[in-house]
Amino acid sequence: xxxARDLDIFSLAAALVLLAVPVAFSxxxxxxxxxxxxxxxxxxxxxxxxxxxLLRYLFLFDNPALNxxxxxxxxxxxxxxxxQKSRLRMTRILGPVLVSTFGVTLVVTLYxxxxxxxxxxxxxxxxxxxxxxxxxxxxxxxxxxxxxxFYHAIADHEARxxxxxxxxxxxxxxxxxxxxxxxxxxxxxALASIxxxxxxxxxxxxxxxxxxxxxxxxxxxxxxxxxxxxxxxQVAGVALSIVLSRxxxxxxxxxxxxxxxxxxxx
Amino acid sequence: xxxxxxFHLEDVSVRFDGTPVLDRFSLAVAPxxxxxxxxRSGSGKSTVLRLLLGFLQPGSGSIRFRGETLVPAIxxxxxxxxxxxxxxxxxxxxxxxxxxxxxxxxxxxxxxPRIEDMGVAWTTLALAEGIGTKRVADLSGGERQRVxxxxxxxxxxxxxxxxxxxxxxxxxxxxxxxxxxxxxESDETVVVVSHDEEWNRPESxxxxxxxxxx
Numbered sequence: 001x002x003x004a005r006d007l008d009i010f011s012l013a014a015a016l017v018l019l020a021v022p023v024a025f026s027x028x029x030x031x032x033x034x035x036x037x038x039x040x041x042x043x044x045x046x047x048x049x050x051x052x053x054l055l056r057y058l059f060l061f062d063n064p065a066l067n068x069x070x071x072x073x074x075x076x077x078x079x080x081x082x083x084q085k086s087r088l089r090m091t092r093i094l095g096p097v098l099v100s101t102f103g104v105t106l107v108v109t110l111y112x113x114x115x116x117x118x119x120x121x122x123x124x125x126x127x128x129x130x131x132x133x134x135x136x137x138x139x140x141x142x143x144x145x146x147x148x149x150f151y152h153a154i155a156d157h158e159a160r161x162x163x164x165x166x167x168x169x170x171x172x173x174x175x176x177x178x179x180x181x182x183x184x185x186x187x188x189x190a191l192a193s194i195x196x197x198x199x200x201x202x203x204x205x206x207x208x209x210x211x212x213x214x215x216x217x218x219x220x221x222x223x224x225x226x227x228x229x230x231x232x233x234q235v236a237g238v239a240l241s242i243v244l245s246r247x248x249x250x251x252x253x254x255x256x257x258x259x260x261x262x263x264x265x266x
Numbered sequence: 267x268x269x270x271x272x273f274h275l276e277d278v279s280v281r282f283d284g285t286p287v288l289d290r291f292s293l294a295v296a297p298x299x300x301x302x303x304x305x306r307s308g309s310g311k312s313t314v315l316r317l318l319l320g321f322l323q324p325g326s327g328s329i330r331f332r333g334e335t336l337v338p339a340i341x342x343x344x345x346x347x348x349x350x351x352x353x354x355x356x357x358x359x360x361x362x363x364x365x366x367x368x369x370x371x372x373x374x375x376x377x378x379p380r381i382e383d384m385g386v387a388w389t390t391l392a393l394a395e396g397i398g399t400k401r402v403a404d405l406s407g408g409e410r411q412r413v414x415x416x417x418x419x420x421x422x423x424x425x426x427x428x429x430x431x432x433x434x435x436x437x438x439x440x441x442x443x444x445x446x447x448x449x450x451e452s453d454e455t456v457v458v459v460s461h462d463e464e465w466n467r468p469e470s471x472x473x474x475x476x477x478x479x480x
Contacts, residue, residue, distance in 0.1 A: 159354035163414070166319050166350030167421065169372035170342070177358045177368065252338040253320050 096244035146186035278327030305476035
């Protein structure tokens, strides 16, 4: 199959014309988000071009240390974004979220490269950076939902937590219902996406591969593999983030430190 | 009573955001004693229970449990020893049976009461037949309170810390619950916070009236 057709500057301009649709709706309905939309799109364009430039050189040099360094940078940004969007106090929670994001994404990415794709060079840019980046993006969304639900639910339902704690549950046992609820909520989107994949949506990776010239059957096999990796990353990532951050979030009496709950930073 | 106190609060002061809630408050609760804490809203009644459970630490004064100063390890030991019914009953989702089963999953419950074994508690609290299959979200405030009391009784513990346990019950039920917990013949230790007159029984309990700190 031939590779995807080139998109020149006029093609991109034609794509940006589509932005007129949300802008028109926003103006007509007075949603007040036109500025936000334009800023977001501008950011996206700048970030993607910067990432593209960087990836070009990463692929060119294909140095394992450099590839890993880039992945670490992406993980740090993902961890920072997770904590900000979860409305939690950065100083207390960032460390555990960093460890969880880093550990889980790296392990699953290397497993993907070693056991699924069976690469001889596990740190090659084409797989380490691309697969790692995809897993990170999904770990990020799961972590945000999981951490937000967990800590804010305990704060909102303090009586429920204290009822269990006051009857002898250890803090770990007392938070179990909140943990379960947070996990379910964090994983629901991924589950829904897995269940409807191919029916209501053609996933990005598969579409990209087909456009890039791969056969649909190979693209499907990759899609199945990446979905499993995404699911594993999300489950382990959310669980580990909550478990690791708990020590910093509760005091020695088993009480939630109220200063952990920050303000919304959307 | 001659026995050394089970709980001993001595000159305890607590402030919330600078506002004094308890000022040099002292209380000794002997094993088997029934103590009823009464007083107006804001007089610090519930705060006393929070202090006993280690949910809150005093600004000054000392708290001891069986002679030992309250530190985190002692607080966890107290929580494994008592049955606590909070003022706000906020169960997670599910049926009464499911909620009850999950309530006893903590390791401290070596013998986990099963819902079918809770008959005595159900009867005492006049809970309707078949309540186990009802969703907690559909329970009335009174039913929710009775379920929380049934859980406390089913655990077989001998120390009860009850925060407004009959606020949502009607007159007869209030009396039945007060009768159950203020039985002078029982060895159970009970510290109850309540506005309800049914608990005001100086003949069978030590009634302590708290006044808001000026």
